[in-house]
Each structure stands twice: as C-alpha cells, then as structure tokens.
Amino acid sequence: MNIEALLSLINNAALLLALVVLYDVLFFNMNINTRLKGAVIGIFIGMIGIALMLNPWELSSGIFFDTRSILLSITALFFGLIPAVIAAVIVGFYRFYEGGAGAWPGIAVIASSVIIGLLWRHFHDRFKKVFSWSELYILGILVHIAMLICMLLLPWSIAIEVLSNVSFPVMLVYPIGTVLLGSLLNNQNSRKKAYDIVEENKVKLQSFIDNVPVGIFRTTSKGKMIQANPEMAKIVGLRTSEEAVAYFQDIGTQLYVNPDRRNEFLNILKTQGHAENFEYEALSADGNHIWLLMNARVSDELNDDGFIIDGFILNITELKNTEKVLKKTESLLYEVSSIAHIGGWEFDVSTGEGTWTSEVACIHDVDPSDETNKNIGLSFYAPSSKEIIEKAIHDAIEKGEPYDVELELISAKKIHKWVRTLGRPVFKDGNVVKLTGSMQDITERKIAADKLLESEGRFRATFEQAAVGMCQSTMEGSFIQVNKRMCDITGYSSKELLSMNFADITYPEDYPKEIYHVENILAGKINDYSIEKRYVCKDGKVVWVNLTVAIVRHQDNKPLYFIGIVEDIDKRKHAEKEVKHYNERLNMLHEIDKGIISSFSSEQIANTVLKHLRKLISCSLARLMLVDKDTDEIFVFAMDSGHVSQIRIGTRVKLNHNRQLDQLRSGRSLVFSDLSILEEPTSPMASMLVKEGICSGLSVPLIIKEEMIGILNLASFTPGFFNPDHQAIVEEVATQLSIAIRNSHLNEQVRKHTIELERYVKERTSQLEEANSELEAFTYSVSHDLRSPLRAIDGFSRIIIEDYGFLFDEEGKRLFDIIRTNTQKMDKLITDLLAFSRIGRNEMNCIDIDMNALVKSVFADLIVHEDKKVVFTVADLPGVCADPTLIRQLWTNLLSNSLKYSMRSEELIIDVGAYAENGMNVYYVKDNGVGFDPKYSHKLFGIFQRLHNEKDFEGTGVGLAIVQRIIHRHGGKAWAEGKVNEGATFYFSLPVMEKEYVCGE
Secondary structure, eight states: OOHHHHHHHHHHHHHHHHHHHHHHHHHTTOOSOHHHHHHHHHHHHHHHHHHHHTSOEEEETTEEEOSHHHHHHHHHHHHOHHHHHHHHHHHHHHHHHHOSTTHHHHHHHHHHHHHHHHHHHHHOTTTTSOOOHHHHHHHHHHHHHHHHHHGGGSOHHHHHHHHHHHHHHHHHHHHHHHHHHHHHHHHHHHHHHHHHHHHHHHHHHHHHHHHOSSEEEEEETTSOEEEEOHHHHHHTTOSSHHHHHHHOSOHHHHTBSSHHHHHHHHHHHHHHSEEEEEEEEEEOTTSOEEEEEEEEEEEEEEETTEEEEEEEEEEOHHHHHHHHHHHHHHHHHHHHHHHHTEEEEEEETTTOBEEEOHHHHHHTTSOTTSOOBHHHHHTTBOHHHHHHHHHHHHHHHHHOOOEEEEEEEEOTTOOEEEEEEEEEEEEETTEEEEEEEEEEEOHHHHHHHHHHHHHHHHHHHHHHHOSSEEEEEOTTSBEEEEOHHHHHHHOOOHHHHTTSBHHHHBOGGGHHHHHHHHHHHHTTSOSEEEEEEEEEOTTSOEEEEEEEEEEEEOTTSOEEEEEEEEEEOHHHHHHHHHHHHHHHHHHHHHHHHHHHHHOOSHHHHHHHHHHHHHHHHTOSEEEEEEEETTTTEEEEEEEEESSOOSOOTTOEEEOOOSHHHHHHHTTOOEEESOGGGOSSOOOHHHHHHHHTTOOEEEEEEEEETTEEEEEEEEEESSTTOOOHHHHHHHHHHHHHHHHHHHHHHHHHHHHHHHHTTTTOHHHHHHHHHHHHHHHHHHHHHHHHHHHHHHHHHHHHHHHHHHHHGGGSOHHHHHHHHHHHHHHHHHHHHHHHHHHHHHHTTSOOOOEEEOHHHHHHHHHHHHGGGOOSEEEEEEOOOOOEEEOHHHHHHHHHHHHHHHHHHTTTSSEEEEEEEEEEETTEEEEEEEEOSOOOOGGGGGGTTSTTOOSSOTTTSOOOSOHHHHHHHHHHHTTOOEEEEEOTTSOEEEEEEEEOOOTTOOOOO
16 A cells, blocks of 8 residues: 555645635625525635645556546535636636646546536535535545546556555545545534524514514613614604613603602512503603503613613503593494494303394394293294205304305394394304304384385486497496497497497597596596587587596595597488588678668679678679760679789670670670680680689679679689589679669669759759668568578478477477578568667657656566566656657567576566756666676677677667667667676756757657
C-alpha cells in the first residue's frame, strides 16, 4: 500500500473539511437573493477547489490527486445545478491551466463528479431531507469508481501504473471523506432550518402581538408602562406603542377613573398572584370614558420599582353599553312580538310535551295558560299543511334538518290563518332531544302576496299585449325585457334585442341627446324624460318614435333598471313634415299679402312679391314683365335675382306672336324643363337666359278682366326644377299680384287726378267712386277667392270624418282635426281682416252711450261659457258720444283678450275703470294674466303682431289693431302696460263729452 499517497489524500481531505467549515462560518447567515446566493456559493466552492488543487498528492509530473471530486459531487448533491456548474467551470479552467498528462482525465473527473451528484439529487426522493451516512458512502463509491474509470483516458501504460498506485487509497479515503463532508453539510442544513424556524416564530410572535385585537401590556407595580402593543395604545387613545410607554408613568392616576380600583387590583395580585376578568372604568388619553376588562399575572422577573405585571386588556365599552340597552331590548321584546305577530315554541322529542309564548297562543286563539303539546299543536293545521309540517318535524328529528315553512292554520275560533314557522333541532350526545322554533302570523302578507301575484299577472298581460313598445334595460343600457310591439317597431326578434344595447338601434345623431337625459336621471336631476328620436330597424329603415323613460330604484334609492315606453310616431312625423311645409307656404303667402297691403306703389308691390316668392320657391331668378299696349312690347318691370344678369329692369322686347304667347294670353301657365330645346324660336330674352346658364323656367300670366297685363317669370339653373306645387303657388301669387298691380295703377291714377281736383271735381268724384268700387271688388275677390277653398277644405274634411271616419285610426282623425282647425283659423283671419278694412270705410253714427251698461253687457256675453272663478269689477265709467257698434266691438276685443290671457291663473281677476286726463276720458282694462315684455309694447297694436306663441294662445293678431283703428276714428289713442307673468293693463282715451263735441275723426 502506498502510505505516502494515503497520507497525502487524508491531508487533502482534512483541508477540504477545514475550508468547508470556513464556508459554513461565512455563509450561514447570508441573506441575499437566491440566484445570486447560488452564484456566490459556486464561486466560493470553486475557490475551495483551487485551494485543494494547490495542495495535491502528485504521482508523477502532470498527474496528481486531490479531493475536488468529493467537493464537486457533494456541492451538486446539496446545492444544485448553478453552484455546481460554476464551481466545476472554475476548477476545470484551473485544471486545464495546470496542464500535464492528467489534464483531460482531471477535467473528465470534474464533469463526472458533478453529473453523478446532480443525478443523485434528482432521482433521490428524499433529497430535501438529511442524507444518511450509508447513502453518502454509496455516493462516494460511485463518484470515485467513475474517477478511476476516467484514468483510462491516460496512455495505457500510464493508466495501469496510476490505477495500481491510487485505487486502494482513493477507494479507502474518498468515500469516507464524502461521508464526512456530507454529514457536515447535513448538520449545517439542520442548524439553518432550526435557525429559520426560530426567526419565523419570532416574526409570527411579533406579528401576533402587533395584530391581536387585545391590548397586551407590561407595567411595574408602581404604575409605569414598560411595554405595550399597538392595540393597547389604540384602546387608551394613543397612536403607537412608543407613545403609550412614554405617556403612562403612573397608571393609577392617569388611567383609572377611580384610583381605589387600582389599589384593589394590586391587592388581588399580591394575594393571589393573578387577577382575572377585572372590570374598571378608565379615562383614555384623548379624554373619553371607557370600560376595560383586564387579566393580569405577576411576572417572575424583578424590577427596582417593585414587581412586574404582565396582562391583557379588552375594551368592553360597547359591551357595557349593550348591557344597558339589553334591559330596554327585553322590555321591547314582548311589544315587538305582539306587533310583528311572532312568538316562540318548543317541545320535547321523547315526551311530546311543549310550551309556547303568549303570542303563539294568541295566533291559535287559545288562552296562553292552556296546556299544549306536539299533538295539540299539529291539530290546528289544515289537512294539506299538516302533511307538510309532519314531514318537516320527522326530518328534523331523524336527520337533524331545520325547517322554514309557510302553512295554513285553522284557529280555535275557526279562523283561517297563514303562519310561517321555523324549527331547529337541539342536540345532546349526537341525538335530537328537543325542537325549538318561532311562529309568525303572515296572513296579511300572504293576502298581499296573492294580490301581488295577481297584479304581476295583469302587468305581464298588459306588458305583452300593449299597443306601444315596452322595454326594460340595465343601467348600462342592455335590454333585459321587451314586448312584442317593441319587436314589431324595430324589426328584431325578442332574442336579438335581449343581446343588444339601446345604442345599437339608436340613430347616431340622436344618441348624444338621449345620453344627456340618461346622465341627468342617474345624477338625480330628473326622474324621467320623454323625447322624440329615431331607431334604425333591422332592415336599415329609420323610424321615428316617442320614447318615455323612467328609472326604477330600490328602497335605499339605489337605481335598479330603466323602463321605457316606445310609441311609433313615424307616420305622424311625416304628416307633420307635410303640414309644416304647407304652413310655411301659407305663412309665406301671408307675408306676401302683408307686403302687398303695406306697399303703396307698383314697384314696392312687385319687389316685395318677387323677394318673398324667390325665397319660398328657392329659384335662381324671379322677374315681373308688364305689357305696354301702346307699343306692343313687354318690358322688365321688377326683378329679384341671385346672380348678375344681362337682362335689366326696363329691358324691352317686342311681343312675338307665337303658340306660347297665345297660351299665356289664354290664362295658361308654361313650364320649361329645358330652355335650350324649345320647339319654336325663343325670344331674345330666353336666348340670353340660356347663355347665362339658366336651364328651366316657369311663366305665369297676370290676367285682369281676361286681358294679360304681364308675365311672372321664374328661372333656375337646375333642369326640370319646377314642379306642379311651384306652379300652383306662383299662379296663386300671380292672381294676387294682378289685382294689386291693377289697384296700384288705379291708385296712381287717383293721385294724378287729385292734382286736377279743382278743374275736374265731377270727373275726380266719378273716378274716386270707381276706385272705391274696384277696391270693394278687390275686397270681395280676396274674401271669395280665399274663403271659398277654405270652406271647401273644411266641409269636405267634415264629410270625410262623418261618413268614412271608421276607416281611419286615431292619428288619421287627429290630422283631419288639424286640417279643419287651420282652415277655420284662416277663415277667422280673413273675417278679421275684412272687419279691419271696413272699420275705416263705414260711416260713423254717434250717439250717447252708457259705458257701465255696455261693459257689463259685453262681459255677460263673453263669460257665459267660462268654468273658472272670475272676479270682475267695474268702476263708475263716464259716458261718451260715439258709434255704439264700434265701441261695443272695442270692449269685446279688450275683455276677450283679458279673459284669454288670464286662463292659466287659478282665479281670473279683471278690473275695469276710468279717469280724466288732459280733456280726455281714459278707460282701462286690467287683468292678472301672463302679461308681456314691456320692450315690445309698441308692437301690440300692429296688425298680425303677436307677443305670444300661437300654440299657447289662439288668435289672428288683428284684434288689437281693430281696437286702435276704432280709437283713432273717435279721435283718441290706445296704449298698454304690462310685465311678464304679472298681468297687463290696456288703456284707451276718448274726448270728454261736451256740448260742442262733434263725434268723428
């Protein structure tokens, strides 16, 4: 045996163990990142390996042995892949650096040692536990057998020599070294685990002390606080444990409300060594009175200030308060049970004997003192309910199952009642020995529930069969319930809608408007809203609906869901659009009428008509051409154009006698879809229009007494622009314009004849009569031409409703009502206009008038159909010399005006009075109506002037103009005062009635 080799290997193994002990000292308490720690361990073990390789047993040059195989295999076994690989790389590089014949076998030994150690670690199911010495010895045998095999990498002759010299020492020393090194690491791991457990327990203990909801303290017997946990500090009104220790220097005077209780507590500790459940009233650091429950014990430790006290404290302030409330609660229990109709019962399972409270006895209509047991209690139930309660009792006794059932009970007075009874088994030694429970009279609730169920059924039927769409949605807008009508409106099935959000079917332009209302509902600003919006149907069609949405909230005001009512108004909206267009047309014609009436010259009339006409039809050009019979020419009299035209006012052209001109002279209008393709030669003006880009035109003749006096031409850059509606409008305007131009010419002639008044009095009088006759004809013509079609519309509408009303739905009937209302309104307007025009023409017949009698008579006629309370007062009114018919109409207009604008008041107050001023009698009518904005008072007496919306108050805007005309004819004036929502006062003045007074303008 090679003694030198054996001693050298033992020496190297000892060095290995010494270095590992050094590693243990350095790394035992290392607290760094796990992966970084593995790298550091690997580097340190690599350094140990190099240290071993610096003190080897050298067999021959380049062939030497050390214990690095033990080090690397144990490293792989205990520390895993990263430390083992790092250490192996370091040692391997150093071995390669040393070189020699044994370099590559040495590197192979390094690799095989690490691999075997890692495999042993991987396949050993107990690698995290302590390895036994036998397992470590077997590992040493395997690693070093592999090492000897690696020697075969040497040349054969050297390998034989090496194996013969080292096999025995290696196999003797190295497995033992493996066992020793492994045992050392086992001990290190055991110590580390124990250390970690201790540290973990320290952390847990401190965490328990810091977080336990019980105050923990340590004090001296002199009352100085030594230690306190956070809960202790919190209980005594401080923030931290440190504050508590610093604050309490004498607990007896600082904490105890009654210091004698502190002395009592200390006496208990001195005599017994401990105190349990000691209660006392304390004063916390923040000044609050609290009740504390304390358990304490005298510590074995000694202190210069006496003995040390360790203890626990609970804040029982709420418990104390609860005890105070408990008595009140007990006193209320009986009252509550009687109010709630609820009581308790119990019976013994083995004997059936039982008891119940007075309220349960009252439910059964028996005396509370009467005997009861299980069978007596069961005898009160109706047959169907008896089966249920018997099964519930059986399951409670046999299976230990509690029960909660609603049953029908027939009391001792034969009254049918519904009760809710709850039963709970009471166990002893695993067996049910008693049943206990409660009973409540729920008859009223049961009846209410049945009614609610019936109501829900009616609601469901109403919901599903409603003629309008109905839906429910979540707070996010997703549908949760829809009815059939909702599906019909949108075209989606119920299943499809329930997978959608309201935004999915809302027309994009309407979405922001609805979101605004939804946000206001959620913010509590409104409870509901109603809007008109559009839905996009499944087929892409857009329909108008009227949507009313309300929010349903819980009792705690928490929003639950939205409910919506959807009414299909698509047909109505289209009808309203048509009516709006028709009204716009009537309004524009009305404006044209006003322009004609307010204009004095033909030029003014023509310019006014052309301006409004082009605005109404939106064409490019409107032009009035008049016929000059003297020169057989036609010339441009007036023009309104949106572009610069070569044709100017005054331009003249010869009348070319052709088929088109003949049609115009016969009273027929001409529509030109494309001026560039006329069959006959066009006039020079038409050619110029074509050059300017005009494509289509409309020509309407102005006819007076079957004679064409002019042509009203309209033109557009758009081919085929003019339609039959345009033609009807222009023809209607042309009729009015013809009369207006004719009358204007007549008026001009009157003015010319006025200059020659002195020389031609008789001729002027004749012409004036003729002019008045023509004006009367005009008035008649206006009345007849406008009122006849209106009456026809109203009459035929009435006939349709009376004879064919069953064919129309409510919406159709409503639209016919709108037609009749508007025609009647137009007829009233025409009547008022005729009345207004006659006021200035009729001759006045003045007589003395009793104003008091007249006012009361007029008011009696007006108030006959009023159903509201009216307070009407009339002061002493001075008489007047005036036309009785006109004055009566004046009072009628003023009083009806006051009644109309006061109708929104709960009580109508109208006051009529008078006073004298500057030789005039001033009369007034004062009301408490809606009033008006005083800055618009100058418009009140103008014709067609209205300061309120026609939808709110009906009228034509002519009544006050008539009043002013009447006052002016009598030589007085009219004015008004008022404020919005504060009523109005209308004044008019008439000359004082004296002997020399002459009635008239």
